[in-house]
Amino acid sequence: xxxxxxxxxxxxxxxxxxxxxxxxxxxxxxxxxxxNFPDLELKTDIAIIGVQDDRNAVNNPGCALGPDYVxxxxxxxxxxxxxxxxxxxxxxxxxxxxxxxxFAVKTVxxxxxxxxxxxxxxxxxxxxxxAQYMAYEELEQRVDLVVIDSHFxxxxxxxxxxIETTSASYLNxxxxxxxxxxxxxxxxxxxxxxxxxxxxxxxxxxxxxVHRLGELSGQITVAEPIIRNADMVSFDIGAIRSAxxxxxxNASPNGFYGEEACQLCRYAGMNDKLTSIGFYEFNPAYDxxxxxxxxxxxxxxxxxxxxxxxxxxxxxxxxxxYLIYKTSLKHDDHELVFVKSKKSDRWWMQVPYPTGGSRNxxxxxxxxxxxxxxxxxxxxxxxxxxxxxxxLT
Numbered sequence: 488x489x490x491x492x493x494x495x496x497x498x499x500x501x502x503x504x505x506x507x508x509x510x511x512x513x514x515x516x517x518x519x520x521x522x523n524f525p526d527l528e529l530k531t532d533i534a535i536i537g538v539q540d541d542r543n544a545v546n547n548p549g550c551a552l553g554p555d556y557v558x559x560x561x562x563x564x565x566x567x568x569x570x571x572x573x574x575x576x577x578x579x580x581x582x583x584x585x586x587x588x589x590f591a592v593k594t595v596x597x598x599x600x601x602x603x604x605x606x607x608x609x610x611x612x613x614x615x616x617x618a619q620y621m622a623y624e625e626l627e628q629r630v631d632l633v634v635i636d637s638h639f640x641x642x643x644x645x646x647x648x649x650i651e652t653t654s655a656s657y658l659n660x661x662x663x664x665x666x667x668x669x670x671x672x673x674x675x676x677x678x679x680x681x682x683x684x685x686x687x688x689x690x691x692x693x694x695x696x697v698h699r700l701g702e703l704s705g706q707i708t709v710a711e712p713i714i715r716n717a718d719m720v721s722f723d724i725g726a727i728r729s730a731x732x733x734x735x736x737n738a739s740p741n742g743f744y745g746e747e748a749c750q751l752c753r754y755a756g757m758n759d760k761l762t763s764i765g766f767y768e769f770n771p772a773y774d775x776x777x778x779x780x781x782x783x784x785x786x787x788x789x790x791x792x793x794x795x796x797x798x799x800x801x802x803x804x805x806x807x808x809y810l811i812y813k814t815s816l817k818h819d820d821h822e823l824v825f826v827k828s829k830k831s832d833r834w835w836m837q838v839p840y841p842t843g844g845s846r847n848x849x850x851x852x853x854x855x856x857x858x859x860x861x862x863x864x865x866x867x868x869x870x871x872x873x874x875x876x877x878x879l880t
Contacts, residue, residue: 490598491524493591494577497537502559513788514562518574525574532571532794533605536595537578540588543653544612547736549772553780554578554609556771560784567788569795574604581611585652589618596622600762605794607787610767613640613654616721619765620661623718624668631671631760632661633717635726635751637678637700637742641686654723654768662693671878673713675751676700676726676743694874700741707747708856714754715833715854720764722752724783734770734779745782752786756793759801764790798831802852817866825860826852834860838875851879 499521508514517535518525525531537554544550558575579595582588592608596619599606608619616634623630634640642656652660661669673696690697696713703710714720725735728742743751755761769783803809803826812825824837834857837850859869 490527490576490595491520493579493595494520494524494536495580496520496522496577497555497558497575502555502562504563508562509565511565512562513564513566513571513573516566516571516573517562520575520577525576527574527599527602527604530572531574531602531604533573533607533791534599535573535575536592536606536608538588538592538608538610538615539578540581540585540615541611542581542585543614543651544768545653545655545737547612547654547768547770549736550768550770551581551611552771553611553769556774556777556780557609557766557769557783557787560777560781561787564784564788567792567795571791571795573791585614589615589621589652592618593621593625596763597625600626605761606763607790608763608765608767609769609783609787610765613721613723613765613767614652614657615767616765617652617657617660619719619721619763620669621664622763624664624666628668628718629670630668630718631673631716632669632719632721633673633675633714633755634658634721634723635675635743635748636721636723637676637726637739638681638723639674639677639686639690639697641689671696671716671875673716674698675710675713676703678739678741681739694877696871696874700743703743703747707743707750709858710751711754712834712854712856712859714751715758715760717755717758717761718763720755720761722748722764722766722786724766724769724779727782732769732779732782734772734774735768736770736773737768738773745785748782749786749789752790753793756790756795757797758793759797759799798828798833800828800830800833802826802828802835812860814860814863815866816863816868819868823863823869823872824850825855825863836860836869836872836875838872838879841876841880851875 541551729738731745
């Protein structure tokens with residue numbers, strides 16, 4: 488079975504403006520599946536995938552129709568100061584069952600990652616994050632997952648094994664899936680009144696990395712090291728405040744501002760490690776004058792911009808491009824080691840694998856911020872170091 492078998496072509500007549508595209512528009516640059524399926528043997532950096540399945544999108548039927556509305560706006564944006572190599576593969580229609588759709592998404596995402604192409608999913612429901620994640624199991628790859636969402640999407644009240652994979656409970660399936668390929672889960676933008684105390688205890692017990700909206704509001708740069716650690720990102724449009732993104736039946740008055748959402752997407756694009764991203768829960772039935780579709784198109788534009796501005800500075804190669812800082816803690820003889828890129832000024836922290844003090848100690852490099860270095864120089868253990876160390880044990 489070839490990749491083309493999973494897709495239906497785009498109806499260009501529906502999305503192309505009356506006068507066509509300017510030569511600078513992405514609509515003129517993207518190799519889209521309208522008649523012939525794009526040749527992925529040619530150099531392709533990013534593949535756009537629409538998924539038309541909202542059967543497990545809780546309280547948000549209609550989001551399966553989202554992909555073409557986003558395309559319509561995205562194709563009208565101008566290419567940045569680089570040469571894009573983007574293929575739009577068309578839409579994965581809903582399968583006979585939701586499981587069939589998951590299989591299609593998982594297979595397509597895994598195949599694209601194998602080819603060093605970044606899948607960019609414009610979803611239906613956020614339950615498709617589970618299928619996006621399952622692609623990494625197929626690749627037998629350990630996963631750092633970042634979800635941008637106002638909720639945790641955990642079902643606290645039912646037996647874990649019997650929980651359906653829906654947009655409100657897909658994390659249960661990811662957390663308990665065996666074999667477990669999840670190394671770290673991070674949430675950006677949860678709102679405390681949407682999070683049960685039970686789910687917060689689960690996050691603490693598993694040493695996961697969760698950040699309230701209030702921690703990030705007005706200081707979005709705090710999110711950069713967290714996103715820089717991600718292999719995959721799942722973005723729920725409901726994480727954006729309804730005044731900026733009303734096209735979601737579960738939209739809420741509080742959330743990220745539109746420009747903050749764009750900045751988060753640029754950070755995701757600039758992450759050298761990131762290999763897939765999904766944008767979910769956009770429902771055109773609730774859009775006003777195409778505003779949310781345009782915001783989502785701009786978020787995707789910033790993600791693309793980030794990819795073409797990657798620094799390729801994941802440490803430590805060559806070592807001459809990095810500065811090493813060592814600092815000791817107050818009540819411990821332990822030494823913390825920080826790495827700073829001369830090229831981008833970005834920071835990483837070395838966390839040793841617990842090997843019982845072997846002379847050939849191995850290290851896990853975790854992205855961090857300057858604030859973590861300042862915490863260590865004051866003699867305190869950064870929380871990020873401790874949580875990472877616990878997960879390595």
